[in-house]
Amino acid sequence: MRTETLDRSRGGMWPWLGQRVTAVVVIVTIMVHLVLTHYVAIGELSYDNIGERLAAGAVLANDVLLLLAVVFHALNGVRMVVLDWGLSGRGARRGFDVFLWVAGIFAVVYGIWALWVWVS
């Protein structure tokens, strides 16, 4: 697919590589996440049920890793779409990148803060 490989020349090499690396991390961790929540515990989701699951360190580590990787992957994906639409001008692109980083860091910190209610 020429369409996808051409992405390299537009968004930069590091975002391109980051998107692939986080894709692999997300595929593994999201499958663990979905099997535990939508297969094993389907119909039982509740505050207490989440607490029981997150009591296992491995599950907590999985979800935190998923949060980190998926927030990067989602916002970098949005960036790819917006650049395709044609965000012109150095300043506009730099400003948009800063906005995405701030939004991403906020989402990750807020997400971990939210999860920690089950840890402490």
Add this chain to the structure above:
Amino acid sequence: MRVVSAKDRETANIGTGLWKGIGMWAWMLFRLSGLILAAYLFVHIWVISQGRVGGPDSLDSLFEFFDHPFLVFLDFMLVAAVLFHALNGVRVILMDLGVGIRRHKAVFWICMAVAAGVLWLFAYKAIPFIL
């Protein structure tokens, strides 16, 4: 860095005869599912954070609301979107690595078969909550 608009790229791909058929639809659905999942991600983070912001009862009342069969169905469709996006993503990475370019249609359908197979396992569990 040169910025190429989607329109220019489509034109370039039409020129090479690549902007058509399965590859085109896979790309469009890949983008669409990606945008839907990105939007859902932030809603999901907000919902789960209610366990800390509003306390256990407020999160449980949200979960009760999500028990509605139609919302369970929408949730199942999100699982479908994740599986499509994941398996098409595997195909994209294989293409980037130069694997299976000549047989990209076969690779696409194998990936979709894997996605459908895994989706069936989730459907098996979800259907009693939807019907």
